[in-house]
Amino acid sequence: MSSQAVFQSVKHYPYLISKFADPFFGIVIGVASYYAYERRVGRDEGHSLNELVLKKLNRLGYL
Numbered sequence: 001m002s003s004q005a006v007f008q009s010v011k012h013y014p015y016l017i018s019k020f021a022d023p024f025f026g027i028v029i030g031v032a033s034y035y036a037y038e039r040r041v042g043r044d045e046g047h048s049l050n051e052l053v054l055k056k057l058n059r060l061g062y063l
Helices: 003-012 021-041 049-060
Strands: none
Touching: 021 049
């Protein structure tokens, strides 16, 4: 199969899930990957992703 034929088949399906779900899916995968990395490597007390998000939400008045 030539590279042009492969490109034509990929061009036919421009979205993995849908136009609106692909960005959401990408963000979810990125956050989950960072969370897994953080759990494996570890962080100083008060600087984990969960603690930083909670601080930000408290500062904005959502919690």
